[in-house]
Amino acid sequence: GAVVSQHPSWVICKSGTSVKIECRSLDFQATTMFWYRQFPKQSLMLMATSNEGSKATYEQGVEKDKFLINHASLTLSTLTVTSAHPEDSSFYICSARREAGRQETQYFGPGTRLLVL
Amino acid sequence: GDSVTQMEGPVTLSEEAFLTINCTYTATGYPSLFWYVQYPGEGLQLLLKATKADDKGSNKGFEATYRKETTSFHLEKGSVQVSDSAVYFCALSEAYNQGGKLIFGQGTELSVKP
Numbered sequence: 001g002a003v004v005s006q007h008p009s010w011v012i013c014k015s016g017t018s019v020k021i022e023c024r025s026l027d028f029q030a031t032t033m034f035w036y037r038q039f040p041k042q043s044l045m046l047m048a049t050s051n052e053g054s055k056a057t058y059e060q061g062v063e064k065d066k067f068l069i070n071h072a073s074l075t076l077s078t079l080t081v082t083s084a085h086p087e088d089s090s091f092y093i094c095s096a097r098r099e100a101g102r103q104e105t106q107y108f109g110p111g112t113r114l115l116v117l
Numbered sequence: 118g119d120s121v122t123q124m125e126g127p128v129t130l131s132e133e134a135f136l137t138i139n140c141t142y143t144a145t146g147y148p149s150l151f152w153y154v155q156y157p158g159e160g161l162q163l164l165l166k167a168t169k170a171d172d173k174g175s176n177k178g179f180e181a182t183y184r185k186e187t188t189s190f191h192l193e194k195g196s197v198q199v200s201d202s203a204v205y206f207c208a209l210s211e212a213y214n215q216g217g218k219l220i221f222g223q224g225t226e227l228s229v230k231p
Contacts, residue, residue, distance in 0.1 A: 004160060034218070043121070044161075044206070044221040093160070106219065108153075108160035 002028050004096045006109035013084055014117055021079045021112045023094030029074035030096035034106065035067070038091040050077040084116045119144045123207050123222035130197055130229050138192040138225045140181075140207035148209040150174075150183050150190040151219070155204045164192075164205070197229045 003026040013019050023033055031052045036044040048069050049057040056069035066088075068080040077096075081088050091113050095106040124139040142150065149168045153161040165174030170185035179194045190207060207222040 041223060043223045044219075046218050046220075049218070095161075105163060108162070110158065110160045 002026075002096075002098050002105075002107040004094065004107045004109040006092075006094055006112050008112060009110065010113040010115075012115045012117065015085050016083055019081045019084055019114060021081075021092055021094075021114075023077045023079070023096065023109055025075045025096040025098070025107070028096070028098045028107075030077075030098060031074060032097040033071060033077040034095045034097070035069060035077075035079050036093040036095070038093060038111070040091075044093060047079075081114065084114070086116045089114055089116045119148065119209060119211060119220050121207050121209055121220055121222035123205075123225050126204075126224070126226035128225060128227050130227070132199055132229055132231050133196045134229075136192070136194040136197045136201075136227065138205055138207075138227070140190045140192065140222060142188050142190065142207075142209050144188075144209055144211060146211050147185075148211050149217075150181070151208040151210070152179070152181055152190070152192050153206040153208060153221075155206065155224075157203070161206060197227070199229045199231055202227055202229045 005024045007022045033050040035047045038044045047062045050069045050071040052071045058064045071077040091111050093111040095108045120143045122141050151166045152164040154164045155161045165176040167174040167183035173182045181190050181192045204224045204226045206224045208219045210217040210219050
């Protein structure tokens, strides 16, 4: 089946630094990718929809200047957490939408665990 | 707004036991409903889906029926295996196949003991 990778799988950083997370669709092209955030024992919350070649669409309450999304190619989207603070510590998951005719399926990456000290 | 509520875990069962994980939803329209599974160290995988009322999704021995009257989509399996140990997420989408976003429940962890 389709594979989506994320890098890094986990990262620890100091408060105030910026962290970049990559999401790649390995064997298909994805014009649309999604970024989710998951707190322990809670749902995946959609942060933004990343569209190749255009600006990302952010969900209400998500700071676009804090969470920068770039989708420069059909197989790569990046999420940069700028000036990270401890409250940004979370599990970040991406998905890539694969379209086949009228059917579409989202394939998920394994997630990136961020810990901000 | 739309929401999904799952039964809390963890759920611990013995091998070959019957599994039910409850899922109910709130939606303004007629959403598509999904169950995703996340095995340890892996990404979420689509397990099954149903796109309209009374549809039954099934895969790998798991089943779920879209019940509009009770706004439910409970996941069932007649005989679980150790390899079914994972976290299961119920989700909905108001406009799937049209770029509609997925709204997830909080996940239910299943542990199957030999």
